[in-house]
Amino acid sequence: MILSMSSPNLTEAELKAVCEVLETRTLSLGPKLRQFEEAVAAYNGATFGIGVNSGTSGLHLCIIASRVGDGDLVITTPFSFVASANCILYERGVPLFVDVDPVTGNIEPDQVIQAIHDLQEGGQQARRWLPPALRAKQSGGQLKAILPVHAFGQPADMMPLLQVARLHDLAVIEDACEALGACYKGQPVGSLGDAAVFAFYPNKQITTGEGGLIVTNNEKWAKLFRSLRNQGRDVFDAWLNHTRLGYNYRLDEMSAALGLTQMTRLEALLAARDQVASWYNERLAGSEEVELPAIVSNTSRMSWFVYVVRLKSRIQRQEIMKQLARQGIPSRPYFTPIHLQPFYRERFGYRQGDFPVAEWLGDVSLALPFSGVMREEQVEQVCEALSSATQPKSEAMCLATG
C-alpha cells in the first residue's frame, strides 16, 4: 500500500460528468462554466463567480482590479505558497510582507495596522517595511491592497483587516485557495473581502484538475474579470473587440463539469477530510514530540486543506522525514517562507531573520499525508511511523537493531 501526500476524492459521478461534456462537443465557454460559477458564488454568499484556469490566474486578475501598477505596494504574508506574492509582481507591484501569528500562521493584523500607520508617516519608519533592496530608492508607488491568505484552511483574522482597509480605501483580496468551506465568525471565507480566490488543483478541497474561481459582489470587477480572462474582449461583444490587455485564463467545460459535480458533493468531501483530521488528532494527542494544528475561536469552521504538525524544536526534521520515507511515508516541510525563496532573496535582498515567526513556523512544520480518501489504518500507519521516528536517537537505534 503506497501512501501519497494527497489524493483527489472522485467517484463515478465525476467520470460521467466529464464524459457527458465531451459528448456535447461544447468544450469551452458553455453551460457548465456558468453553473459551476453560480454554485461556488452561491455557496459563499457572493453575487458573482468567475471561473479561471488556476488560482494563480484569479489572484493576478484581482491585483489588476485593485489597480496595482509600477512600484505600488500590497500588504501580504510571507508564510504562504509563492503564488500569493508572485501575483503582485506580475503587475510590477511590490509585496510588503508582514509577519504572522504564531498560533494560526496567518497574517498578524496589529502589524498590518502598524505598517499602514508607518507608511503614512513616511521616512525611516516607513522604509523599514519595504524589501531591503528597495529601501534606498524613492518609490513613486502607493499602497493599494491587503492580500491575506487563509493558510491551511483556517481563516485569517479578517475583521481588523477589513476595518483598517476601509479607513484607508484599500482593496482586500482573500487568497482562499486553501480554504473552500471555511468560516470566519460564522461567515464563509469568500464573502469577506472585495474579492476572494479559490483554487482547484488536485490537492485542494475540490478539484477541476487545474482551475480556480473568483467570487465578488462588485459588478464592475466581475465584468472586468470576465473580459480579462478572455483576451480583454468586451463582455457582451460577440467577436474580437479587444478593449484592454487580456489573457487566456478561461476554464474549460470538462474542468467546470468536474468542479460542479464536486460542489454537489462538497459537504461529504469536507466531512471526509474532517474525519481524517480527527483520526490524526486522536492518535497524536498527548505526543511529547509534535504539536497538533491549533484552531482559534474565530474559526467557526475549519476546512482542512493539509494536516501539518509542529515538531518540538530539538527534533531534526530532515532526519524524521528520512525515517518516514524509509517506511514509504511521504512528508513535506511546510512552507519555506516566500521571502526566503531564492528568487525573492535575490530580487529584494531578504535574509534569514527578516520575518522570525514565519521562519520559525517554516522550520518546525511538517505536513503529513492527508486527503479525504485516507483510511483509518493509513492514518494509524503514519502516526506509528512518526512516533518511532521521533523517539530519542538511542532508543530508535535499539529498535532498528533489536
Ligand SMILES: *Cc1c(COP(=O)(O)O)cnc(C)c1O
Ligand atoms: C494552491 C494555492 C494557490 C494557487 O493555486 P493554483 O491553482 O495552483 O494556481 C494560491 N495560493 C495558495 C495559498 C495556494 O495554496
